[in-house]
Amino acid sequence: MTARLRPDLESLPAYTPGRSHPDAVKLASNESTLGPLPSVAKVIAASAELANRYPDNGAGELRAALAEFLGVEVENVALGCGSVALCQELVQITCAAPEDEVLFAWRSFEAYPIVTQVGRARAVRVPLTEDYAHDLDAMAAAVTENTKLIFVCNPNNPTGTVHGRAAVLRFLDSVPDHILVVLDEAYYEYLRMPADDHPDGIAIGRDRPNVLALRTFSKAYGLAGLRVGYAVGDPEVITALLKVHIPFSVNRIAQAAAIASLEARHELLDRTDHVIAERERMRAALERAGYRIPPSQANFLWLPLGERSTEFGAASADSRVLVRPYAADGVRVTAGDPHENDQFLAFATAPETVARFIG
Ligand SMILES: *Cc1c(COP(=O)(O)O)cnc(C)c1O
Numbered sequence: 001m002t003a004r005l006r007p008d009l010e011s012l013p014a015y016t017p018g019r020s021h022p023d024a025v026k027l028a029s030n031e032s033t034l035g036p037l038p039s040v041a042k043v044i045a046a047s048a049e050l051a052n053r054y055p056d057n058g059a060g061e062l063r064a065a066l067a068e069f070l071g072v073e074v075e076n077v078a079l080g081c082g083s084v085a086l087c088q089e090l091v092q093i094t095c096a097a098p099e100d101e102v103l104f105a106w107r108s109f110e111a112y113p114i115v116t117q118v119g120r121a122r123a124v125r126v127p128l129t130e131d132y133a134h135d136l137d138a139m140a141a142a143v144t145e146n147t148k149l150i151f152v153c154n155p156n157n158p159t160g161t162v163h164g165r166a167a168v169l170r171f172l173d174s175v176p177d178h179i180l181v182v183l184d185e186a187y188y189e190y191l192r193m194p195a196d197d198h199p200d201g202i203a204i205g206r207d208r209p210n211v212l213a214l215r216t217f218s219k220a221y222g223l224a225g226l227r228v229g230y231a232v233g234d235p236e237v238i239t240a241l242l243k244v245h246i247p248f249s250v251n252r253i254a255q256a257a258a259i260a261s262l263e264a265r266h267e268l269l270d271r272t273d274h275v276i277a278e279r280e281r282m283r284a285a286l287e288r289a290g291y292r293i294p295p296s297q298a299n300f301l302w303l304p305l306g307e308r309s310t311e312f313g314a315a316s317a318d319s320r321v322l323v324r325p326y327a328a329d330g331v332r333v334t335a336g337d338p339h340e341n342d343q344f345l346a347f348a349t350a351p352e353t354v355a356r357f358i359g
Helices: 007-011 038-048 060-070 083-094 111-118 136-141 165-173 201-205 235-244 252-263 265-289 306-318 338-348 351-357
Strands: 077-080 101-106 122-127 147-153 180-184 211-216 229-232 300-303 324-326 330-334
Touching: 038 252, 060 077, 060 229, 060 252, 077 083, 077 235, 083 111, 083 147, 083 180, 083 211, 083 229, 083 235, 101 111, 111 122, 122 136, 136 147, 136 165, 165 201, 180 201, 201 211, 201 229, 229 235, 252 265, 265 300, 265 338, 306 324, 306 330, 306 338, 306 351, 338 351
Parallel strands: 101 122, 101 147, 147 180, 180 211
Antiparallel strands: 077 229, 211 229, 300 330, 324 330
16 A cells, blocks of 8 residues: 655645756756866865765864855854755744745745745745835735744846845844844855945844845855755854754765865856856847846846746747746746857847747
């Protein structure tokens, strides 16, 4: 007889990863197109030789390196098997009763509803504004007695929109300080905001114990395949995260590669300038062709194509460019290498495509 499982899993949406195909350009997962730097690859190879040994469960060396880099204490830093694991752990440390609510904007990072349901909490989705940004006033108004956790994805995946420091602070001031607010900053390294409005979640969280920043080595640092993300916040929240952490889930190679990437950060962060230049080149070309593209502060663009999104994604795949359609909302396109972006633009700005999708 088949084992009896949680009945609610039937309604759990599966996480849809960006598609891959050996003959196609992949602009579907917001990855870095460049492989690890030689210095990082060397460390990866060396740590593979010790694969028979468990990793450091406390990830002492990496946490210390991050604390020094970020100007915080080791007690302020927790690691996760990707920051997506931390998202799930954050639900686990805040929600216990079925009426507990996790609040987030929608559309936003597709892991939020999944980790909320896995954690047996209730998802409360607040629609984005007409400009595809978080509606922070509506989110503050949606807070109830049951709200336990709020995700603010800044910049927002998949729309690329960002709120500056002043808007984030205004929002935080309007939320009761017993609610944990997570500033998910997976694309932090791509931000180019005026210094006085730069939304740095770690700085913002310094004197706000209910604010936690999430960042990752998967995007600008180019280690998506190794799975390491981190949380920076109040020591009590960090300690709780360590309690629910799956032991040894941040593996030895990931820890070593993250330390080496932090050491090589200047080279890695220099790459973000090229990605941003490509993103802006793509945006200009798409707008010239007639698309309306919201300004992005990340390594991708949002094409709000509504009901035509799925069909656009399929047509793009036929042209051997994989992008990420989101049902009735839009299509997310990662800024890749110039030749890859050219291949996408050739498809997207072709007169037939324009006539079919935005005519
Ligand atoms: C990519 C992404 C993450 C996390 O990625 P990991 O690879 O799990 O570290 C988290 N949040 C958002 C919004 C993302 O786009």
